[in-house]
Amino acid sequence: MARVELRHINKRYPGVQALDDIDLDIESGEFFTLLGPSGCGKTTLLRTVAGFNRQDSGEVRVAGERIDGMPAYRRNIGLVFQDYAIFPHMTVGDNVAFGLRNRGRPRQEIAERVARALDLVRLGAHAARLPHQLSGGQQQRVGLARAVVIEPQILLMDEPLSNLDAKLRIELRDDIRDLQRSLGITTIYVTHDQEEALVISDRICVMQGGRVHQVGTPWEVYARPATLFVASFVGAMNVIADLRVGAGGALALGLASRLAPVLAGRDCVTLAIRLEDMTVAGTSEDVPSDALALDGAVDKVTFAGREAFYRVQLDDGPQILAHVHRPERRLLERTGARVRLILPLANVHLFDPALGRRIEAVS
Amino acid sequence: MSPRWRPDFWSGVLVVALAVVAVLMVWPLYNIFSASVIDNRSGALTVANFAQILGRPAYQGALINSLIVGVGGMLGATLLGIPLAMLTTRFVIKGRDLLATLAVLALVSPPFIGAYAWIMMLGSNGWMRALLADIGIELPPIYGMFGILLVFSLKFYPFVFLLTASGLGAISPSVEEAAESLGAGPWRRFFKVTLPLVFPAVSSGALLAFVLSIADFGTPSIVGGKVRLLATTAFDLFTAEMGGNPGLASATSVVLIAVSMAVVVLQRWAVRRRDIAGSLIRRPSPQRLGPITSAAAHFVCYAIVVAGSLPSLVVIYTSFRKTSGPVFHPGFSLDSYARILGEVPHVIVNSFAFSTGAVLLIVILGTLIGYILARRETLAAGALDSVLLVPYIVPGVVMGLAFVVTFNVPPLQITGTAAIIILMLFIRRLPYAVRSSAAILKQIKGSIEEAAISLGARPGRAFLKVTLPLMLPGVIAGALMGFITAINELSSSLILYVGRTMTMPVRIYLSVLDGQFGTASALATILLAATGLAVFVVFRISDRKESVFV
Numbered sequence: 001m002a003r004v005e006l007r008h009i010n011k012r013y014p015g016v017q018a019l020d021d022i023d024l025d026i027e028s029g030e031f032f033t034l035l036g037p038s039g040c041g042k043t044t045l046l047r048t049v050a051g052f053n054r055q056d057s058g059e060v061r062v063a064g065e066r067i068d069g070m071p072a073y074r075r076n077i078g079l080v081f082q083d084y085a086i087f088p089h090m091t092v093g094d095n096v097a098f099g100l101r102n103r104g105r106p107r108q109e110i111a112e113r114v115a116r117a118l119d120l121v122r123l124g125a126h127a128a129r130l131p132h133q134l135s136g137g138q139q140q141r142v143g144l145a146r147a148v149v150i151e152p153q154i155l156l157m158d159e160p161l162s163n164l165d166a167k168l169r170i171e172l173r174d175d176i177r178d179l180q181r182s183l184g185i186t187t188i189y190v191t192h193d194q195e196e197a198l199v200i201s202d203r204i205c206v207m208q209g210g211r212v213h214q215v216g217t218p219w220e221v222y223a224r225p226a227t228l229f230v231a232s233f234v235g236a237m238n239v240i241a242d243l244r245v246g247a248g249g250a251l252a253l254g255l256a257s258r259l260a261p262v263l264a265g266r267d268c269v270t271l272a273i274r275l276e277d278m279t280v281a282g283t284s285e286d287v288p289s290d291a292l293a294l295d296g297a298v299d300k301v302t303f304a305g306r307e308a309f310y311r312v313q314l315d316d317g318p319q320i321l322a323h324v325h326r327p328e329r330r331l332l333e334r335t336g337a338r339v340r341l342i343l344p345l346a347n348v349h350l351f352d353p354a355l356g357r358r359i360e361a362v363s
Numbered sequence: 364m365s366p367r368w369r370p371d372f373w374s375g376v377l378v379v380a381l382a383v384v385a386v387l388m389v390w391p392l393y394n395i396f397s398a399s400v401i402d403n404r405s406g407a408l409t410v411a412n413f414a415q416i417l418g419r420p421a422y423q424g425a426l427i428n429s430l431i432v433g434v435g436g437m438l439g440a441t442l443l444g445i446p447l448a449m450l451t452t453r454f455v456i457k458g459r460d461l462l463a464t465l466a467v468l469a470l471v472s473p474p475f476i477g478a479y480a481w482i483m484m485l486g487s488n489g490w491m492r493a494l495l496a497d498i499g500i501e502l503p504p505i506y507g508m509f510g511i512l513l514v515f516s517l518k519f520y521p522f523v524f525l526l527t528a529s530g531l532g533a534i535s536p537s538v539e540e541a542a543e544s545l546g547a548g549p550w551r552r553f554f555k556v557t558l559p560l561v562f563p564a565v566s567s568g569a570l571l572a573f574v575l576s577i578a579d580f581g582t583p584s585i586v587g588g589k590v591r592l593l594a595t596t597a598f599d600l601f602t603a604e605m606g607g608n609p610g611l612a613s614a615t616s617v618v619l620i621a622v623s624m625a626v627v628v629l630q631r632w633a634v635r636r637r638d639i640a641g642s643l644i645r646r647p648s649p650q651r652l653g654p655i656t657s658a659a660a661h662f663v664c665y666a667i668v669v670a671g672s673l674p675s676l677v678v679i680y681t682s683f684r685k686t687s688g689p690v691f692h693p694g695f696s697l698d699s700y701a702r703i704l705g706e707v708p709h710v711i712v713n714s715f716a717f718s719t720g721a722v723l724l725i726v727i728l729g730t731l732i733g734y735i736l737a738r739r740e741t742l743a744a745g746a747l748d749s750v751l752l753v754p755y756i757v758p759g760v761v762m763g764l765a766f767v768v769t770f771n772v773p774p775l776q777i778t779g780t781a782a783i784i785i786l787m788l789f790i791r792r793l794p795y796a797v798r799s800s801a802a803i804l805k806q807i808k809g810s811i812e813e814a815a816i817s818l819g820a821r822p823g824r825a826f827l828k829v830t831l832p833l834m835l836p837g838v839i840a841g842a843l844m845g846f847i848t849a850i851n852e853l854s855s856s857l858i859l860y861v862g863r864t865m866t867m868p869v870r871i872y873l874s875v876l877d878g879q880f881g882t883a884s885a886l887a888t889i890l891l892a893a894t895g896l897a898v899f900v901v902f903r904i905s906d907r908k909e910s911v912f913v
Contacts, residue, residue, distance in 0.1 A: 081814060087829055
């Protein structure tokens, strides 16, 4: 159990600022996820905590103790790798015992702790096997047991599920979450999969270009994205960029009247709305006072079983995607039909086009 | 470099490696270069030596002959190697593994054995020539350019064969099927699709054949007759009874290096942007041939491989013939073996001891340097990587001369010792070990070591407990291959040996020049046996991949 403090961490590689003044506090026992596209700096940050990258400046503290000058082998940190990194020439048991042997623990204790760790990941019967006899999911569970058996202060995981197929990924994802809860170990988890991050985390830190865009609970990140980047990276979002507030037209009209207080003093705004946050109605439908309306024609219908999507060509402007709940057969035959999309104001996200920051107080 | 850089174990290794390379390679070669541009007597800077080589007909001839030998050996090897590779990978050929094994054995046996075995067959008194004369085919004796090219073609074809075969194995059959469905017939398909795709592999095999052909010293001096080459000229200029001419010998060496380097650059240029890494979903499967074409294909394959292995068979056979001195009698005996054990037992001991010593050094330093090159991307590591390319293009004769020039005088006066021969073998073969261990390491994921370190192992312990055990099969294979080349080394040993430090290849060479074919064959058979045994072990530990030999 340990609190992790990252203070003003900077790391520059030739031509890129890999980490730009990262400042984070991770609570004891928290499941904390670094989420972002590849190259956003999440793995660099994780490896800085692990001790395999050296930051140019900044501090890493674990349980109040500064560890950023320590070599990796002296930090008491468990690490789980994307490619498992199981020692192929050692049995499963020896893999798990490796860290305890480095610490010079007595034989008896090693045997007991290894057995307990393997039971924890449901591989108790496989201790004598060699890694190549295990499936990918089992190998990663060995990796997990090997990392937690040393009772590390914190556990770091670098995209541990991305080499597994979809079904195993979900299964192991739940295993990881349960294990982390039962051990209460502070965990930093790296992934580029936003759905995985939403499901597994206590809090998510969304990163891009070496910078932190938002830190918040899965709900906050999804429902109140702090930047346009977060809005478009987490979940699916329609973005209507650079709307001119003062100009005419149906689109701008609703904006001007209903959002006037928020948009005062701006001549341009970026609007975003999730696919499932609007309703598809007939063109004669009345528009409630706390909603915007966008008229257009259905351009294309995509059926995906549980759900369907309309691509709607708006009368004045871009195409947007709308989610159709419980698609019935008649709803799938509406290509060309005129529709009115109703956007409740509570669901509309507005961003400053220049800075990409959220404009608050849409209510 | 990070601000808080601390020297660790690996920076120590890097310093040692740079020092070793500087003393054993850069310094000796620098001495050869400087000797080539300095007048022997006055010590003034001069280009006279180069002017002589390019101006005087005798030396001009050596340069031209070297080029002919290089191109000829390369073409011969390619013309034998490509059809063999094509036939064995694309069609069902019985005994494919046997063919590949024989090709590897031909590859690793020393070229001078091929040279004198062909003399025993097609020389002035050769039995095969006599046999052919009996049925009315009169052949001129083999001595001269024809002999050299015959030996080199049959010696170096395995490079082209093995590299091309593995290249062909990596071409998805879909590509050829696509060409066929688009209307390309078999020949057009081969020349427009298949050959361009394997060109990088073919050309690296051809390059090896060229560089080794012009570097070889034993073959032209045994079978070359009056044909003068750069390698033999440099040797003669240096060792001439009347004082020799170090300036001219050095200049000849520099020209030899320049030719090799030019060809390497040419090959690199030819394969630029040709690094075709296809994703191989389907593996090519060999097709069955009709009875007549199949018989013809088998004949071609076995003819090439048997011709390549013939010298070794002749040598082994000869070693068991009854002899008295240079004269052979009917029947078999162990006379030749008794003679070498009686007369030159130390030569056998020397060969094994020197090679083993060199290999131990090579394995230790090669593995460590390989690790640095694979895992650390620093400026010094990059420099080391480029410098280690040098031994690939510097012929043994030149390296031998460079060693004599450098270590004949204080501060490191070691000529005439076993140490100088071991160090020579070491530095010549070090790059191969470095490369193979770096290649193995590239296949071992770096995260495995990081896992060990994150579990509390210091970097040294992580290497010993995790990385080294995973590298071991590759390291042992590399060591055995180093041993094979070390024990068969002739040209540099010939320059560096004294009576006490004579090795088997040197003794074989001298015996052949004396016409003592019996003792030469007995020694050569011992060499072949040691080499064959090493090949066998390599096959066992590397899942018999012939490609590890090229």
